[in-house]
Structures are given as structure tokens and as C-alpha cells.
Amino acid sequence: MLLDFFKHYFLVGSNSVENSDKDSFQISALRILLASCLIVFTAFTIHSLSFNTFDNDSLYITLLSSAYVALFGLLLWLSQSYTKLAASALVVLLATTGVSLVLLSTDSSAIKFGLTALYSLPLIVRLFFSFRVSLAFSFGNFGTFALELQESYHFPNLGALGAPDYSSFYFQLLVFALLNFGLPLAVSRVLHTLQMSIQRFKALTAKLNHHTELYEEIFEHTGTPTLLCDRKGKILKVNEKAEALLTKGQHKTIEGSRINDWVTSTSDSSNRYFWQKNASECTLKSDTKSSLEVHRSSLTTHGHYVLHLQDVTHLRALTQELESTQQTNSRLTHFDSLTRLPNHPNFCRQVNHRIRNVSDYYNGAMFIVRISQFKLLNKQYGREQANRVILNFSKVLQSRLSDKTICGRLRGVKFACFMPVGQTYLIQRNLRTLIKSVLPEQLQIGEDLLNIDYQIGVTYYNNEGETSEELLERCEMALEYSTSAERISFFDQQLEAKLIQEHKLGLALSDAIKEKSIDIWLQPQVIGSGEIRSFEALARWRLEDGSFVSPIVFIKLAEELGLLPKLAESLLKQLVEVLEGWHKEHIKTPVAFNLAGQELMNDHFFAQLMAMTSERPWLSDMLELEITETSPVMTHPLIHKRLRTLSQYGFSIAIDDFGTGQASMGQLIDIPANILKIDRRFVAPLPNDKRHLDIVKSTIQLARSLNLAVIAEGIETREQANLLIGLGCDTLQGYYFGKPCPITDWTQNNNEKAKELRMVY
Structure with missing residues (x-):
């Protein structure tokens, strides 16, 4: 307890990085110097009182030492709030004491004490003031040193020095040089180095703190639930999203626990270290209906793993729903949504399948039916009623065609039919009669009975390697030449040549x-x-x-x-x-x-x-x-x-x-x-x-x-x-x-x- 007090008092919170600055250093140094002086003068005062003979000289010394104790105690108290003032007072006190002892005292011990006080001033000044002030005190002590030489060797008669006095002279010179120049300069260099180191340390600390905050922010705002773990799966850190995902809003401690305490692998349940794989499918232990994907990233510098968690519960549900409706989607892809007839690609596919799989000679006919003036019908009755016309037409058409006929809706009001025909219908007038017989002349729309007109393009299939696409193209050519007078037009080579000629x-x-x-x-x-x-x-x-x-x-x-x-x-x-x-x-x-x-x-x-x-x-x-x-x-x-x-x-x-x-x-x-x-x-x-x-x-x-x-x-x-x-x-x-x-x-x-x-x- 006492040791901690002294440590805090004399080191002034040196363990705190924020307080390790110049002011803290000066306060700490000042307190150490003042305390040292206080202890010495207190011991001296106690010693004087113990052996006091109560003559005038002894009483004077005791009173003087007591005054110094009071002064050092006062400066020690002032050092907390007035560091520069206390330091200045200490320098003045030491300078006054030194000069007084050197000039006024005849006792050699007192003179040495005074010299020590004066020689120590440059070092003490350097601790609390600038290098120039310290240097000024160093040069000021040249006078003290010269005075001491004069007193010791009776300058300027230096030639009268005896041989035994050289050692004393060089010793004094050494003490003077060390205390006035050597130690202050060395301490200045140390202080400068420490100051630069402290500045670099602060800059590095600020940069480190900035990067730490940046990495913390990046980790927290990755956009996905993320956690950091060691090689054994111990969780070192989690962001808020990962914490919310794993705890489901409950206040539980995650850091320090293991990954296996929270999730279970469904793709590799026998592997305790499933999370070391690039990707794993998992469920939460607290909610087995949930589905997670764990994606790993390796941090080779520290040997840790960054794991990204993705909640795919909703995605799994959508996948199951899509799989369940796959058959419906397939039907929508291959059939017309209104009439349920095969659409253009599916119609061609069925016709080509029929053509390829015919075992014997096969005659057939393909024709395209286009309902005439349908735009006017759409405008008069509206889109809904017009769609009813298309739907009713397709139903009547399918009911009148044989099972061997393939029927489909191409687009808009165009319908295509592919049917086998016998020798009787290879004659155009007979096929024309057959086609007219399967097309409804009237359709019921509400209470209205509508007369329906058509334009029809027809071509024959003679088992000569044609495809459904080619047959449809021929029907389209014939359809372009149908007129209001002759609504059924047949394709022939002359028509194709005429169309080519018109194109050219x-x-x-x-x-x-x-x-x-x-x-x-x-x-x-x-x-x-x-x-x-x-x-x-x-x-x-x-x-x-x-x-x-x-x-x-x-x-x-x-x-x-x-x-x-x-x-x-x-x-x-x-x-x-x-x-x-x-x-x-x-x-x-x-x-x-x-x-x-x-x-x-x-x-x-x-x-x-x-x-x-x-x-x-x-x-x-x-x-x-x-x-x-x-x-x-x-x-x-x-x-x-x-x-x-x-x-x-x-x-x-x-x-x-x-x-x-x-x-x-x-x-x-x-x-x-x-x-x-x-x-x-x-x-x-x-x-x-x-x-x-x-x-x-x-x-x-x-x-x-x-x-x-x-x-x-x-x-x-x-x-x-x-x-x-x-x-x-x-x-x-x-x-x-x-x-x-x-x-x-x-x-x-x-x-x-x-x-x-x-x-x-």
C-alpha cells in the first residue's frame, strides 16, 4: 500500500501512456530532488538536535537546517501545482546557498558543500529549463572555479605550485568539467532522445489506434455476420450481426466459446472441424429449422480463421417452392397461357418429332389460320372479350380436328395445324373444303353472334425431308397472298419464286x-x-x-x-x-x-x-x-x-x-x-x-x-x-x-x- 503511494507520487502515473509527457517527467524529477534534499536536511537537523552543545554556533546551524527543511517541504508541496515556480525556487535556493558558503565560510567542508551545490546547478537547470539556460549556468561557474583556484593555489603565481598540488588541481578540474559540462550535455542528449522517442511513440500510438478503430469498424460493418476464431474453433471476436444470428436476440456470451457450441454441420456431421472447409452447410443448435452457410477465410499471419455466416433459410424455402412448381413452369414455357395449345417452339418440336418418327410414306398438310379484322374486334369489344374469341376459337378448332392433328398457337391471332391427309385431300379444292369445315364460321360473345373471317396459308408435306420451320415459312408466304376474295392461298414453287423476285x-x-x-x-x-x-x-x-x-x-x-x-x-x-x-x-x-x-x-x-x-x-x-x-x-x-x-x-x-x-x-x-x-x-x-x-x-x-x-x-x-x-x-x-x-x-x-x-x- 505504502509502496504504491510512493510509486504513484514520485513517478507521477508513469504507467499511463497519456501522462508520459515532459510535464510529468519534470514533476517526478523535481519531487525526487526535493525529497532527497528534504531527507538529508531533516537527518542533519535531527543529528544537530541530538548532539547540540547549545552554544551560539550550534544553535545557529540547527535553526538554519530547520529553515532549509521548511523551505524544501514548502517547495515539495508547491511542486504539484507550480512546477516551474518550485524548480526556479530550488535553483535560487541552491545558488544562494552555494555562493554564501563559498564566499563567506572558512570551513573547507562547507566550501566543498557550496561548490557541489553550484556545480550541480547546470544539471538541475537542464532538467527543468532549456539547454541555453543550463549552458549559461555552466559558463557562470567558471567564476566559481577560478575563485576556488585562487583560494587554493594563490593565483596568479601559478609557478609556485608544488608537485604534490597537481593531483588536487586536476581532480577539481575533472569535477568542474563533469558537473558543469559533461553531465548536463549528456542529460540534454538523453532528454532530447527521450523527447523524440516520446513523440514518435505518440504518433505510432495514434496511428495504431486509428488502424485499430478502422479494422474494428470494417469487421463490424462487413455486411455479413462474421466471427474470428483460432485453429481449435475458439471464438475470439464476433460482430453484431453474427451475435444476433447465433443468439437470436438472447443475451449470451459468445466470445470464449466454441463454434460447435452454436452450429451443427449438415453436410459433414462427422467432422468436428467442419468450419475449416471452404464452405459448409449448417443449422443452428438453438433452431434446427434454420439453415446457414459457413464460408471460411484463412488469416495466415496469425493462423486464425475468419468465418462468414449466411442465413439461407429463406433461400432454401424458395428453392423448395421453385422445385415444387417446376412442372407448372415447364408447362408455361411450352404452352400458350390462354388457350393451352403448344406455343411456337413446342409446336415445331412436336411436328419435327412426328416427321422423324414416321415409319412409312407420309402425306400431310400444314396451314396457318389468321383471324381477320381482329384489331377492330379488340377495339370494339375490349381485350377481355377478344381473348374469349381466341379461347372459343381454339376450343372449337381442337374439337373438330382429329387426334392425329397437331395444333398450336403461334402468336397473336395466328394458329398453325399439321394434319395427315390422304390422296383425296391432295387436290386443292378438297383440302380447301376440309379446312373450311373445321373452322367455325360464327362465335358466341355474350349475347352477340359474331361472323368470323379468316386468311389461310397452306402447304403440303411430301416426306421430302422438310422441317416444321420450313413448312411454317411456306405457309407464311402463302398467307401473304391471301385476299378478301380468295382467303385460302396455297404455296407452290412459282409463289416462292415470285416472293424472292419481289424481295430482290x-x-x-x-x-x-x-x-x-x-x-x-x-x-x-x-x-x-x-x-x-x-x-x-x-x-x-x-x-x-x-x-x-x-x-x-x-x-x-x-x-x-x-x-x-x-x-x-x-x-x-x-x-x-x-x-x-x-x-x-x-x-x-x-x-x-x-x-x-x-x-x-x-x-x-x-x-x-x-x-x-x-x-x-x-x-x-x-x-x-x-x-x-x-x-x-x-x-x-x-x-x-x-x-x-x-x-x-x-x-x-x-x-x-x-x-x-x-x-x-x-x-x-x-x-x-x-x-x-x-x-x-x-x-x-x-x-x-x-x-x-x-x-x-x-x-x-x-x-x-x-x-x-x-x-x-x-x-x-x-x-x-x-x-x-x-x-x-x-x-x-x-x-x-x-x-x-x-x-x-x-x-x-x-x-x-x-x-x-x-x-x-
Whole structure:
């Protein structure tokens, strides 16, 4: 107990790293010095009192030593709170004592005591003050040393020194050098080294503490339950997640226990050290229904193991659930979810299996059925009712087909059937009758009885190595050529060749549009006197072999491939370039340009047309727009809106092929037309066919009542021309007045022919 008190008092908590600084060291050194002085002077005082003769000198010494005891006790008390003050007082006390003894005392022992006190000052000062202050005291003692030599050897008569006095002189010199320079310098070096070591120690300690905290944080926040154990499975440390997983919220001590106390291996139950494997499947001892995976990481530096625990209970339950529903998922993968018929891949797989495993010669037929106008049905009745149509159709179809027929739903409203057929049904009309007999003509939707129309593509299988994929492709080809009049179309080699030829022609058409090799030809439109009123621009495509592709063919092909806007844009740019030249030459002859509707639906083409009009205000007077009324998109509201915009910009708009479309009278209301063009099919039978004559008369009268101009096309004889002029037709067009010719015929030689604008009549 007492020993601990002295240790704490004199060493000032040296066991604490935080307190091992300069201040603690100085307090400890000061206390040791003061205590040592206090003990010495206390012993001296006690000794003086014991042997006191009570004369004046003895009493003076006793009182003086008692005063020193009191002073050292006071400084020892002050050292706790005023270290620098107590140290300064100690230095002053020792200096005063030393100087007094050296200068005033005649006793040799007292003088030696004074010298010792003065010589020890540099060392004591260095302990509490800077090196410079200590050095100042060291040099200050030169005076003390010189004074001592003067007293001892009566300087400056140094030559009178006797031989025996040399040893005493060097001894004093040695003591002076050691106490004033040697020990203070050595202590300064030690103190400097200790100070640097303490600073490095503090820096290392701070760094170590930082890394320890960082590693603790990483270990705690790994994201997974983690524990650290030794080679024998003793748990050294766990993070919060591991503790929560193992204890299930109960307050139990984990550190110090073993892994086997908490988990049991299910994958290797006979191995006590199962956790040393890379991965192990386990359960908790406290909850056998739980499932864990233990993953090991080896720390080779310390020979410990880091174990990561993963709770896979929920995953195991999901796995079992997925396994239990595997059969259902397989069915969903291979069958249509609505009709339960085989889907496209499963249908092909079943047909190929049937074809490969047939033992004898086998004849069959495959056909694709597409329900017509299903989008309108979907829009009218809603998706739910439309799905009922599909479901009812599939049920009726399966009930009417034989067990040997393979039936599947491809996509949307397309169904495929593969059936064996005998010699009787190898004839197309018989197979057509068979297919019609299995397809329901009507389906019940609620209280409504719907008539169902189909488009059907058929191909035969003749046991010649075909696959289901090839047969389906042939059916698709045949399906593309089914029409509203002939809904069942059969595949043959000529059809395949035709499709291939159309594909090649489509590629060539795309290249021709890019290369601008489709030319504009002009056909005159004349008035009754035979003078040219305007032209109609016609597209002509000449192939490299010199042959022409019919406009009916390549215009329809461009419409199917979505190339019509690009084609129209290319031709319009060519035509506007010519019209610019005519405008400069003051040739005031308009040119009619055909639009099929798909172009006006295209935002880019319409923007180009409006930009050309904005840059050329005269263009609306030179360019007439002919709208093909047979185009199915001509009833679209956007078409009507854009035609009204063009009409407001001054364009003349003509309805081409009037009378052949789907809503001719309605178009007269919706389209802001200025001109009606009577189609050639009504003109060709004139003048002999009275029925056609009445139609032409009524059309001209209708146009007059609506204040519309009339153009008749397809005039090939003088009689037709005179008849139409007599009926009041404004403008005539046909081979009788002039065949179409390249636009270059009208622009060559500085537009010479266009300037004449004369026809032989």
C-alpha cells in the first residue's frame, strides 16, 4: 500500500501512456530532488538536535537546517501545482546557498558543500529549463572555479605550485568539467532522445489506434455476420450481426466459446472441424429449422480463421417452392397461357418429332389460320372479350380436328395445324373444303353472334425431308397472298419464286431511290382547244437492262416497304428544281404531283414540303397535289388536317381516281379539293356504254355543283374527247393528246419545248 503511494507520487502515473509527457517527467524529477534534499536536511537537523552543545554556533546551524527543511517541504508541496515556480525556487535556493558558503565560510567542508551545490546547478537547470539556460549556468561557474583556484593555489603565481598540488588541481578540474559540462550535455542528449522517442511513440500510438478503430469498424460493418476464431474453433471476436444470428436476440456470451457450441454441420456431421472447409452447410443448435452457410477465410499471419455466416433459410424455402412448381413452369414455357395449345417452339418440336418418327410414306398438310379484322374486334369489344374469341376459337378448332392433328398457337391471332391427309385431300379444292369445315364460321360473345373471317396459308408435306420451320415459312408466304376474295392461298414453287423476285426488286428499289435513278416523266393535260393547261408528273423506273418496271408494281412495293415517303421526297426535289428554272423563264404551266397518303402521314416529308413552300412563295401556283383516293389512310384525320394546311398555303388539291375509293362522297367534305379526276375505267367504255356515260355525266354535274374543276384521264380517241368536252369537262388527259415523256424532253435546249407548249391536235 505504502509502496504504491510512493510509486504513484514520485513517478507521477508513469504507467499511463497519456501522462508520459515532459510535464510529468519534470514533476517526478523535481519531487525526487526535493525529497532527497528534504531527507538529508531533516537527518542533519535531527543529528544537530541530538548532539547540540547549545552554544551560539550550534544553535545557529540547527535553526538554519530547520529553515532549509521548511523551505524544501514548502517547495515539495508547491511542486504539484507550480512546477516551474518550485524548480526556479530550488535553483535560487541552491545558488544562494552555494555562493554564501563559498564566499563567506572558512570551513573547507562547507566550501566543498557550496561548490557541489553550484556545480550541480547546470544539471538541475537542464532538467527543468532549456539547454541555453543550463549552458549559461555552466559558463557562470567558471567564476566559481577560478575563485576556488585562487583560494587554493594563490593565483596568479601559478609557478609556485608544488608537485604534490597537481593531483588536487586536476581532480577539481575533472569535477568542474563533469558537473558543469559533461553531465548536463549528456542529460540534454538523453532528454532530447527521450523527447523524440516520446513523440514518435505518440504518433505510432495514434496511428495504431486509428488502424485499430478502422479494422474494428470494417469487421463490424462487413455486411455479413462474421466471427474470428483460432485453429481449435475458439471464438475470439464476433460482430453484431453474427451475435444476433447465433443468439437470436438472447443475451449470451459468445466470445470464449466454441463454434460447435452454436452450429451443427449438415453436410459433414462427422467432422468436428467442419468450419475449416471452404464452405459448409449448417443449422443452428438453438433452431434446427434454420439453415446457414459457413464460408471460411484463412488469416495466415496469425493462423486464425475468419468465418462468414449466411442465413439461407429463406433461400432454401424458395428453392423448395421453385422445385415444387417446376412442372407448372415447364408447362408455361411450352404452352400458350390462354388457350393451352403448344406455343411456337413446342409446336415445331412436336411436328419435327412426328416427321422423324414416321415409319412409312407420309402425306400431310400444314396451314396457318389468321383471324381477320381482329384489331377492330379488340377495339370494339375490349381485350377481355377478344381473348374469349381466341379461347372459343381454339376450343372449337381442337374439337373438330382429329387426334392425329397437331395444333398450336403461334402468336397473336395466328394458329398453325399439321394434319395427315390422304390422296383425296391432295387436290386443292378438297383440302380447301376440309379446312373450311373445321373452322367455325360464327362465335358466341355474350349475347352477340359474331361472323368470323379468316386468311389461310397452306402447304403440303411430301416426306421430302422438310422441317416444321420450313413448312411454317411456306405457309407464311402463302398467307401473304391471301385476299378478301380468295382467303385460302396455297404455296407452290412459282409463289416462292415470285416472293424472292419481289424481295430482290425491293432491294433494287431501295438502291434506286438512294441513287435517284427513278425519273420524272410528264403527261400533258389540255383544255378543249388543245392547249396545254398543265402536266401530270409520273414516276418511271428503267432497269440496267433497259426494261421498265410498271409504276403499279414499284409504287405498291414502295408502299409495302415503307419507302414511299423517301421516293416522293426524291421525286419532289427533282420536280421543284425544274419548276425553279421554269419560274425564272416565266413558264406558267403547273405540274400535278401524286401523293398516296403515306407521304403526308410522314412528318419529315411534310416538313420538307412546307420548307420548300416557305423558301419559294410561287411554288403553290406551280405545283398541284393529286391525292389518290384509294389509299386506305386517306380517311385519317391527320391527312385532312395537313391537306387543309396546304390548301391555306394556296395549293390546288385534286382527288385522283374519284369514284374508285371507299368513301368518295365523304372525301368531298373532309378534303379541301379544287379538282376531281375521273378515273380511266369510267372513260374507256365511252361513248358506247350508256351506264358509264351516266356515271361521267353525274360526276361532272356533282363537280359543277360543288364549284370543282374536272379532269378526265385515259382519253384515247377523238370521239371520247369531243364527248367529254360537250359534257363540260374542263381538262383532258390521255394518249390521244400525248403520251408521257421524260421531263428532260421539255427542259433541253433551255426549255425550248416547254416554252412552245403546243400539241398537234
